[in-house]
Amino acid sequence: MIRSIRHHLLVFFSVIGPGFITAVVDNDAGGIFTYSQAGARYGYLPLWTLMPITLLLIVTQEMCSRMGAVTEKGLSDLIREEFGLRTTFLMLAALVAANLMNVMANFAGVASSLELFGVSRYLSVPVAVAAVWLLIVKGTYASVEKVFLFACALYVCYIVSGVLVKPDWKEAALYSVKPVLLFEPGYLQMLIGMVGTSVAPWMQFYLQAAIVEKGVTAKDYAESRIEVIVGCVVMSAIASFIIVACAGAIWSVKPQDIADATDAAKGLKPFGDWAFTLFCAGLLNASFFAACILPLSTAYTVCEGLGFESGVNRSFKEAPIFYWLFTGLIIVGGGVILIPGFPLVKMILFSQVINGVLLPFVLIFMIQLVNKERVMHDWRNNAAYNLVAWTAVVLMIGLTLALVALTVRGVFA
Amino acid sequence: MHVTASHLYLTELIGLVVYDLRGRRIGKLQDAAVLPAMDPARVDRFLVGSSGGWTWLSIRHDQVASISLDGIRLRDEVLTPYHADEYMLRLVRDLLDQQIIDAQDRKVVRVTDVTFLIRDGRELAVQEVDIGLRAVFRRLFQGVFPPKWIRKLQSPISVNSIRWEYSNILEEDPQRRLRLNISTKLLEKMHPADLADIVEELGPDDRGALFEAMEPETAAGALTELEPDVQASILENLEAERAADILEEMAPDEAAAALSEVEEETSAEILEEMEAAPMTEVRELLEFDEGTAGRLMSTQYSAVPVGLTVGDALELLRNEDSMEESNLLFVVDSAGRLDGAIPLARLLGRPLTTPLSELSLDTLIQGTADMDEAQVIELFDKYNLLCLPVVDEEGMLLGAVMAHEVISLLREQGR
Numbered sequence: 001m002i003r004s005i006r007h008h009l010l011v012f013f014s015v016i017g018p019g020f021i022t023a024v025v026d027n028d029a030g031g032i033f034t035y036s037q038a039g040a041r042y043g044y045l046p047l048w049t050l051m052p053i054t055l056l057l058i059v060t061q062e063m064c065s066r067m068g069a070v071t072e073k074g075l076s077d078l079i080r081e082e083f084g085l086r087t088t089f090l091m092l093a094a095l096v097a098a099n100l101m102n103v104m105a106n107f108a109g110v111a112s113s114l115e116l117f118g119v120s121r122y123l124s125v126p127v128a129v130a131a132v133w134l135l136i137v138k139g140t141y142a143s144v145e146k147v148f149l150f151a152c153a154l155y156v157c158y159i160v161s162g163v164l165v166k167p168d169w170k171e172a173a174l175y176s177v178k179p180v181l182l183f184e185p186g187y188l189q190m191l192i193g194m195v196g197t198s199v200a201p202w203m204q205f206y207l208q209a210a211i212v213e214k215g216v217t218a219k220d221y222a223e224s225r226i227e228v229i230v231g232c233v234v235m236s237a238i239a240s241f242i243i244v245a246c247a248g249a250i251w252s253v254k255p256q257d258i259a260d261a262t263d264a265a266k267g268l269k270p271f272g273d274w275a276f277t278l279f280c281a282g283l284l285n286a287s288f289f290a291a292c293i294l295p296l297s298t299a300y301t302v303c304e305g306l307g308f309e310s311g312v313n314r315s316f317k318e319a320p321i322f323y324w325l326f327t328g329l330i331i332v333g334g335g336v337i338l339i340p341g342f343p344l345v346k347m348i349l350f351s352q353v354i355n356g357v358l359l360p361f362v363l364i365f366m367i368q369l370v371n372k373e374r375v376m377h378d379w380r381n382n383a384a385y386n387l388v389a390w391t392a393v394v395l396m397i398g399l400t401l402a403l404v405a406l407t408v409r410g411v412f413a
Numbered sequence: 414m415h416v417t418a419s420h421l422y423l424t425e426l427i428g429l430v431v432y433d434l435r436g437r438r439i440g441k442l443q444d445a446a447v448l449p450a451m452d453p454a455r456v457d458r459f460l461v462g463s464s465g466g467w468t469w470l471s472i473r474h475d476q477v478a479s480i481s482l483d484g485i486r487l488r489d490e491v492l493t494p495y496h497a498d499e500y501m502l503r504l505v506r507d508l509l510d511q512q513i514i515d516a517q518d519r520k521v522v523r524v525t526d527v528t529f530l531i532r533d534g535r536e537l538a539v540q541e542v543d544i545g546l547r548a549v550f551r552r553l554f555q556g557v558f559p560p561k562w563i564r565k566l567q568s569p570i571s572v573n574s575i576r577w578e579y580s581n582i583l584e585e586d587p588q589r590r591l592r593l594n595i596s597t598k599l600l601e602k603m604h605p606a607d608l609a610d611i612v613e614e615l616g617p618d619d620r621g622a623l624f625e626a627m628e629p630e631t632a633a634g635a636l637t638e639l640e641p642d643v644q645a646s647i648l649e650n651l652e653a654e655r656a657a658d659i660l661e662e663m664a665p666d667e668a669a670a671a672l673s674e675v676e677e678e679t680s681a682e683i684l685e686e687m688e689a690a691p692m693t694e695v696r697e698l699l700e701f702d703e704g705t706a707g708r709l710m711s712t713q714y715s716a717v718p719v720g721l722t723v724g725d726a727l728e729l730l731r732n733e734d735s736m737e738e739s740n741l742l743f744v745v746d747s748a749g750r751l752d753g754a755i756p757l758a759r760l761l762g763r764p765l766t767t768p769l770s771e772l773s774l775d776t777l778i779q780g781t782a783d784m785d786e787a788q789v790i791e792l793f794d795k796y797n798l799l800c801l802p803v804v805d806e807e808g809m810l811l812g813a814v815m816a817h818e819v820i821s822l823l824r825e826q827g828r
Contacts, residue, residue: 072616077523080510085525085552217617217646306549307523321546 017145018210019065019228021293022203023057023235024152027242028290029109029261030102030348032283034197035239036264038190039246041255044168044175045182047240049191053198054236059392060363061228063370063381064204068211069221070379075208075362076305078369088305094358096325099202099298101351103333106294108344109287111337112262113280122338129334132292133327136312144312145214151289155238157282162241164275165268167248176240189406196403199396200355201362206297209304218379245279295329349407356404360397367393418482421537423504423527424555424563430484431461431472439463439470439492442485446501447539450594454577456529456537459485460495460503471495479535482560500592502582504539512619513542514581516599519607521614526551528574542580545573583615585622597627605634613643621650624659633662636671645674648683657686665691666711666812669698673708706789707782709822710803710812716743717769719752724765738815740799744769750808753777779804782811786822793819 027035038046064075071078080088110128111121135147181187207228216224250256250267258264265279296312299322303310309319316323336342367389371380381389423445431439440463448457459472470492478488502508508524515522525548529537543551547570554563581599584590600608600623612620612635624632624647636644636659648656648671660668660683672680672695684692694712701707715733717726726742742760744753753773763772779802780789792801793816801814 070617080523085510085549089549089553215640215642217642219642219646219649306546307525307544308546 016227017149018068018207018214018216019061019224020152020231020234021145021148022207022210023061023228023231024155024238025206025286025290025293026057026198026200026203026235027155027238027286028102028294029106029283029287031197031239032109032242032286033258033261033264034193035242036246036261037258038194039243040250040258040264040267042182042187042190043247043251043255044171044244045180045187046190046194047172047176047243048179049194050176050236050240050243053195053239054232056195056392056396057198057232057235058229059389060199060204060366060396061207061232062225063366063389064208065211065216065224065228066221066379067366067370067376068208069216069224070218070376072212072217074212074301074304075205075366075369076301078375079365080305080307082369082372082375083365085306091358091361092302092305094354095201095205096298096302096329098200098351098354098358099294100329100333101347101354102200102202103291103294103329104336104344105348105351106287106291107334107337109261109283110291112260113265113284113287116262116265116276116280125334125337128288128291129330132288132295132330136292136296136326137323140313148289148293151285152234154285155234155282157278157285158238158241158245161268161275161278161282162245162248164278165245165248165271167244168252172240172244172247192399192403192406195396195399196352196356199359199400201358202294202297202301204362204366205301206293209297209300245275249275291330291333295326295333298329299323299326349410352407353404356400356407359400363393363396419531420540421480421482421529421531422543422551423509423529424551425482425560426529426537427505428556429480429482431459432484432486434487434490436486439487443469444503444505445537446503448501448593450592454538454540456504456539458495458501461492469495471499474536477535480531480537481534500589502593502595507584508542508582512583512615513575514583514600514611515575515579516581516603517575517579519603519611521611522575525549539577541574541576543572543574546570547572548574583619583622585618587622587625590622590626595626597623597631601628601631605631606638608635609638612639612647617646617650620647624651625655629658629662632659637663637667641670641674644671645676648672648675649679653679653682653686656683657688660695661687661691664711664713665694666698666709666713669695670708673699673703701782704786705782706780706784706786706801706803706814707811709786709789709818710782710814711738711818712812714739714741714743714800714802714810714813716745716810719744719746719770721769722765723760723763723767723769723772726760726769727765738817739813741802741813743802743810743813744773745810749810751777751779751802751804751810754802777802780814781805789814790819790823 067075067078076088076092079091107125107128111125114124115121136144139147211224245268246264249271250258250264258267261283262280265276265283268275268279300310302325303319303322308321310322311319314322337344369375371386373380426445427442429442431442433439440461442459443462444460445456446458446460447455451457455474457474459477461470461472463470471494472487472492476487476489476492478486504527508527510524512521512523522544524542524544526543527539528541528543530540532538547567550567550570551563558566579599581597582595584593584595608631612623615623627635636647639647660672663671668691672683675683684696687695698707698712715730717729721729730742740757741754742757743751744755746752753770754777755769755772756774759772778792778796778798780792782803782805789801792798799816802810803812803814804810
């Protein structure tokens with residue numbers, strides 16, 4: 001018995017990585033802004049949404065990791081095999097566009113978080129671009145994963161800064177389980193935004209690829225599933241601390257809108273330098289982390305789907321398209337931050353629209369693939385799970401499209 | 414206008430209009446099939462979706478009068494409907510977008526397009542499988558631009574394709590594989606380590622299919638080179654009898670290592686299916702705990718009795734093939750206890766009458782079967798060993814740990 005528990009723990013630690021990293025990176029610069037905004041404007045009220053968000057996230061991430069473990073192929077591989085090249089190409093083109101803008105958003109996060117410490121973006125962004133490139137190109141999968149897991153641990157910054165603000169814990173606990181619906185446009189928009197940003201198309205591709213790269217098989221899938229669930233829960237916990245910190249620091253003084261995540265950090269200043277510094281450090285960490293993973297995952301996904309050589313263990317000559325894509329994404333993504341007057345906010349909103357349009361396709365492809373006998377054999381969804389999965393997918397699609405509609409309206413208004 | 418070209422792409426072939434004897438339009442080409450059992454490269458069947466009809470028509474290669482970008486003209490009236498259960502390799506359905514093995518560059522690739530050679534203006538032969546950006550370009554604009562434009566526009570992009578002779582198709586269904594005559598001969602010429610790299614890239618289904626199809630000897634070579642967890646997943650998915658056939662071809666210590674990762678029930682079934690001699694050896698090795706010298710050691714070593722001369726030893730060893738891995742010749746007494754070890758190099762150039770005892774190592778370094786892996790590594794490092802004999806408590810020679818095992822072990826630990 002003890003031996004079997006020890007065995008399971010060992011296997012758990014050997015599969016830890018993909019699910020955890022994917023879920024945590026979900027709290028990138030954009031996610032942090034969304035949660036900060038929610039807390040600053042509506043205080044503790046939005047906390048309850050994290051519970052259904054976690055569930056939705058678990059359902060989609062679980063299917064992806066299961067497909068990765070069972071087929072040992074990436075999602076774009078499977079989509080190509082089952083739905084053909086042209087479909088795959090269109091999907092990948094949209095993914096590259098959306099991810100490029102997400103990369104921009106995260107380099108912007110690096111720039112603005114360091115500017116709060118007085119570091120010019122003309123210094124911080126080039127350094128960050130170089131650091132990302134070197135880390136990914138010179139590192140091996142195992143060493144890079146260790147760096148990523150360390151970055152995951154740094155998210156503890158948010159928990160500490162949340163505690164330092166001394167929020168009203170009683171209220172936070174209450175609203176974590178008590179759903180509150182206010183029928184005012186701003187509140188609904190915020191709820192939709194929170195759900196819409198929580199599941200992004202790139203995550204599905206990244207997670208499945210990482211599971212395959214890690215060599216997780218159907219045999220040790222049970223542990224992998226736990227890892228995915230734990231990852232999603234941790235992601236929610238971090239999100240809740242961000243909301244709580246902003247609720248305690250900003251909303252309790254005066255409910256207000258914030259312009260970006262650094263605004264939230266400034267709002268924490270009255271609660272001490274530590275709360276402020278940790279919030280900024282968290283933003284820097286999250287942005288840098290996402291700026292590593294997004295371009296890498298994009299390059300992998302594209303090369304895999306179109307059948308080009310890929311992987312950081314191959315040389316530039318062996319996998320030229322992979323490296324050009326990866327390098328191009330970080331240089332363009334970081335470069336535009338340095339262009340004065342670049343319409344970054346518009347770009348980020350636009351990326352939300354592309355993500356929103358892409359997500360329904362990805363989710364529907366996924367759910368079809370995961371139910372194919374030829375692909376999944378005995379690992380298909382059962383009827384009950386399918387009901388949950390379809391509900392999640394439909395809900396997610398509906399809310400994402402609502403977010404797209406709101407964004408489009410906002411851009412034109 | 415007539416396009417003269419010696420080749421045609423699958424992307425161009427699909428959708429070509431088919432005309433009958435009197436030049437009337439029958440329908441559009443939907444798929445083309447090769448019957449490898451008849452001819453490995455010739456397109457044998459053209460499948461046409463007739464306008465207005467539900468079923469496809471199947472056209473034999475000898476019913477075609479001409480093929481060009483302008484269309485396919487027939488020279489026979491009698492066309493038969495296509496049945497989905499016929500055994501043929503349909504290029505669009507079975508090959509396009511699927512993975513194949515490039516046996517020359519030893520990697521797994523995904524098929525994006527196929528290039529045919531037009532023979533005598535009326536026959537197609539598969540020439541190359543296209544994988545690069547150029548083929549992706551053709552696929553994307555197939556049907557959007559006229560083929561002639563696409564051919565012009567693609568010319569700056571470099572070609573990336575694999576000759577059909579070096580393409581190893583992966584077919585999961587054993588019956589289809591047999592009927593289609595898809596062999597694994599190309600793979601059998603590869604180095605086992607290269608083959609193992611390819612196997613690691615494949616998904617479990619293709620992997621299983623490959624291990625079903627390969628000669629047990631080839632399969633054993635590749636299996637030996639794989640990571641333990643991949644070994645286990647392959648063995649668990651094979652029929653016990655097939656798994657046993659493969660394990661019999663492996664060195665007993667390698668077989669034991671692979672089996673130890675397999676679930677107990679399955680490994681018992683597999684052992685049951687093995688022949689008595691290798692099975693007993695593997696069983697004995699499995700008795701040793703994981704992480705001990707007993708598990709690491711190979712049982713393929715050479716030993717001679719005490720009191721021989723160089724000439725006697727060479728005579729005894731003449732028909733031994735287990736000398737390849739080890740650099741030591743062991744000497745054992747009548748009870749089988751290890752008495753000495755002689756570096757094989759010392760046998761060279763000595764008079765045949767030299768007694769072996771003169772050539773023995775001064776200090777005999779040996780390990781016990783229950784010795785910890787870490788201690789084994791230490792011995793190898795301290796005494797610069799290439800090979801370490803392993804004995805039981807009574808000093809009986811059981812096997813020998815080879816340097817390459819220690820290297821694998823160190824690499825695993827370094828990860």
